[in-house]
Amino acid sequence: MEFARQVRRQAQVSRKTDETDIEADLLLDGSGSTRIASGVAFFDHMLEQTFRHALFDLELRAQGDLLVDAHHTIEDCGYVLGKAISQALGARVGIARYGSALIPMDESLARVVIDLSGRPSLHFRLPFISRLIGSCDVCLFQVFFSSFSHSLGASLHMTSLYGENDHHRIEGIFKGLGHALRAAVRIDESLGQRVLSTKGCLSGVEGSAASMAEKSK
Ligand SMILES: [Mn+2]
16 A cells, blocks of 8 residues: 555656657646647647546647648547556556546536556547537547557547537547546555456556566665
8 A cells, every 4th residue: 555655656758750759747646737739729628628637747748740630649649648647557556447427518418437457448429510629620539539548558438428519528528538537546545555456457557566666666
């Protein structure tokens, strides 16, 4: 129990390809303070919702090939953010593992459920009315959540139950992700140094018991 508590749950991840150059600095047990600059304003607005509501501190800087379109930038931000959370969680010792949220946003209602199982899976249901929100193609949200769930190693179920306005509906989803994450990463003190799995590990994570021990030194 002491072991899990003493570790500062943070990560820095950078990733550079010919398409994107991204740096993320993340603190899980933060206050929700964010500085986000992806070059896609509406996407920044959505990420700010997730990390503010999760109470994670995040600095994210992305420079992508936006002259092509926002696809690579948004997809790779998903990859980097999922990886940063996974890295900050290490071997996932003592965490609640599951989180869920029902989030109203005016006339709309979003449901988000997450399992930090180590196994990636995404179910995303939001029938958009428009093709664009701001300058952001709505098909890119699913692309984002897909790469995020893969690098995080999480089963992610996101459903907009109803609503009239695309902006409200997707914002409810991003806020719901924040609340679900906040619940799932919470240290459950009754678990002590155990992992909430009959296997004894949450498989597929990049961290390991050895790397947790290294960090706690
Ligand atoms: Mn908004």
